[in-house]
Amino acid sequence: xxxxxxxxxxxxxxxxxxxxxxxxxxxxxxxxxxxxxxxxxxxxxxxxxxxxxxxxxxxxxxxxxxxxxxxxxxxxxxxxxxxxxxxxxxxxxxxxxxxxxxxxxxxxxxxxxxxxxxxxxxxxxxxxxxxxxxxxxxxxxxxxxxxxxxxxxxxxxxxxxxxxxxxxxxxxxxxxxxxxxxxxxxxxxxxxxxxxxxxxxxxxxxxxxxxxxxxxxxxxxxxxxxxxxxxxxxxxxxxxxxxxxxxxxxxxxxxxxxxxxxxxxxxxxxxxxxxxx
Numbered sequence: 080x081x082x083x084x085x086x087x088x089x090x091x092x093x094x095x096x097x098x099x100x101x102x103x104x105x106x107x108x109x110x111x112x113x114x115x116x117x118x119x120x121x122x123x124x125x126x127x128x129x130x131x132x133x134x135x136x137x138x139x140x141x142x143x144x145x146x147x148x149x150x151x152x153x154x155x156x157x158x159x160x161x162x163x164x165x166x167x168x169x170x171x172x173x174x175x176x177x178x179x180x181x182x183x184x185x186x187x188x189x190x191x192x193x194x195x196x197x198x199x200x201x202x203x204x205x206x207x208x209x210x211x212x213x214x215x216x217x218x219x220x221x222x223x224x225x226x227x228x229x230x231x232x233x234x235x236x237x238x239x240x241x242x243x244x245x246x247x248x249x250x251x252x253x254x255x256x257x258x259x260x261x262x263x264x265x266x267x268x269x270x271x272x273x274x275x276x277x278x279x280x281x282x283x284x285x286x287x288x289x290x291x292x293x294x295x296x297x298x299x300x301x302x303x304x305x306x307x308x309x310x311x312x313x314x315x316x317x318x319x320x321x322x323x324x325x326x327x328x329x330x331x332x333x334x335x336x337x338x339x340x341x342x343x344x345x346x347x348x349x350x351x352x353x354x355x356x
Contacts, residue, residue, distance in 0.1 A: 094138075097310070097312075101314065102136050103123055103125050105126055105127060166234045185210055188239045210277050217253065255267070275312055290316045
C-alpha cells in the first residue's frame with residue numbers, strides 16, 4: 080500500500096508541478112525559451128500569465144474543482160452515483176471558478192461554460208472541439224479505484240469537449256494511469272514528437288513521448304522546454320511518469336515552491352482517493 084500511496088501522491092504533485100513549471104514557457108517555441116532562459120529547470124513563474132513562482136494555471140485549477148466534487152460526494156455514494164448528478168456537480172463547480180473571470184481559461188471551456196451559465200444545459204456533440212481541456216483535468220477520476228472511474232472521467236470531459244476523440248483519449252489516459260499505479264508491465268507506445276499545440280491528439284502524443292523518459296526530471300524538463308502548450312503537455316506527461324516512479328523521486332525544492340493552497344487540496348484528495356484502494 081505504501082508503494083501505491085507514493086505513486087498516487089507522485090501523480091498528483093507531478094501534474095501540478097508540470098503545470099506550474101510549464102506556465103513559464105507556454106506559447107513560446109524552443110528557440111525563444113533558450114534565448115530568454117537557457118533552460119527552465121525550476122519553478123520560476125513569469126510567462127504570458129506573469130505568475131508568481133509555484134502558482135498554477137487552469138489545468139490544475141479545474142482539476143481541483145473535480146477533486147472537491149469527488150470528496151464532497153464521498154466514496155460510498157460515488158461508487159453508485161448517477162452520472163448526470165456527478166456531471167452537474169462538476170459543471171457547477173467549474174462555473175464557480177469560471178465566475179472568477181480566469182485569464183487563462185481556454186476558448187472551448189469558456190464557450191461551453193458560458194452556454195451552461197446561460198441555459199443550464201450542456202453543449203451538444205461537437206466533433207470540432209478537439210482541444211486538450213478535458214484531458215488536462217483527467218487525473219482525479221483516473222486515480223479512483225472504482226468501477227465507474229472511466230465513465231466519470233468521460234462525463235467530466237463532455238461538459239466542455241463532447242466528442243468521441245476526446246472521450247477515447249480520456250479512457251486511454253485513465254488506463255495508463257491505472258496500469259502504472261498497479262505496476263502492470265505496460266510499455267507506452269513509441270511516439271515521435273508533434274507540434275506542441277493544444278490539439279488533444281498532439282498533446283497526448285507528446286505527453287506519452289516525454290513520459291517515456293527514464294527519469295522524472297528528464298520528463299518534466301524536456302516537456303517544459305519544448306514550449307507550445309507546455310503547461311498542459313508537461314502536466315499530463317509528468318502525471319503519467321510519476322504514477323510509475325512515485326513521489327519520492329521528485330525534487331524536494333520543487334515541492335517546496337508549489338503553491339501552499341494547492342498542496343493542501345492535493346494532500347486532502349490523496350487521503351480520500353487512497354481509501355478506494
